[in-house]
Amino acid sequence: MAPGVHTVAVIGAGKIGELVLAGLLRAGWPPDRLLGTTRRPERAAELAERYGIRMVDNPTAVTEAAVLAIAVKPQDAPALLAELGPQVPPEKLVLSLCAGLPTSFFGERLAPGTPVVRVMTNTPAVVDAAMTAIAAGPHATGEQLAIAEEMFTPLGRTIRLPESQLDAVTALSGSGPAYFYYLVEAMTDAGILLGLPRQVAHDLIVQTAVGSAVMLRDSGEHPVRLREAVTSPAGTTISAIRELERHAVRAALIAALEAARDRARELAAATKS
């Protein structure tokens, strides 16, 4: 599919919506094939100026776009769908970028047969390094999944998964960048404790994170082997690893991701009350 064959409207152009619009423009989408909507007029003016795209109201987006990418917070989705759902003709493709909400949430609020594809991307989309998972809802065809894929592949990697795995994906890769930034913050603090200037500590950790990530991606080696190669007998690394184990960092990460998955489920459950 050539970029811009379909007009795409991002409904709720906040942080993620903006990343998608900017990424599609970088991928060659013509600005006149992109629309955005927001609640605040100042935000609409800012995006129109920054990207040269047309910011419209929600009903205009529904009329003019073939693909509606819903990027509001899950908590705002019920009100949005109450307003918009009855206006969406079933030949439109609805992409949900919302954490937690199953495609059935949209199915219940849209005309019967409207195709819905659930997408979970992440903020490294800003540097075309996103991880995006795509899942078909009941009425989405292979062709419609391919449209979602062709929109998100220029922003990084995409993977097709069953919808039942999307809450876990949200916990791992959707929220994932935050865990890495948290680790960088904590390791930078450690550098300060060890007497390094903050900027030096930051630069050391960022390049170490980039190098380690590229090695993980490109070497094909298991992370355990990569870690073992750093861990010399009676050396420095094993002393650090012993402390990580003593503080149950592995168990903390497992619990943290389980909590994120559970929160995704709660967000969906809250739309039923």
Ligand SMILES: NC(=O)C1=CN([C@@H]2O[C@H](COP(=O)(O)OP(=O)(O)OC[C@H]3O[C@@H](n4cnc5c(N)ncnc54)[C@H](O)[C@@H]3O)[C@@H](O)[C@H]2O)C=CC1
């Ligand atoms: N921030 C992240 O890293 C990720 C977020 N997501 C999902 O993306 C969605 C958006 O998240 P963010 O961009 O972080 O939130 P955000 O709050 O920055 O963006 C949401 C935007 O929707 C607008 N909005 C709300 N109701 C509207 C309506 N009725 N009509 C038009 N615009 C409306 C808000 O004004 C806001 O600009 C959420 O569902 C979230 O779960 C998914 C993956 C990663």
Ligand SMILES: O=C(O)[C@@H]1CCC=N1
């Ligand atoms: O924190 C959140 O709810 C969103 C979804 C995934 C990343 N950020």
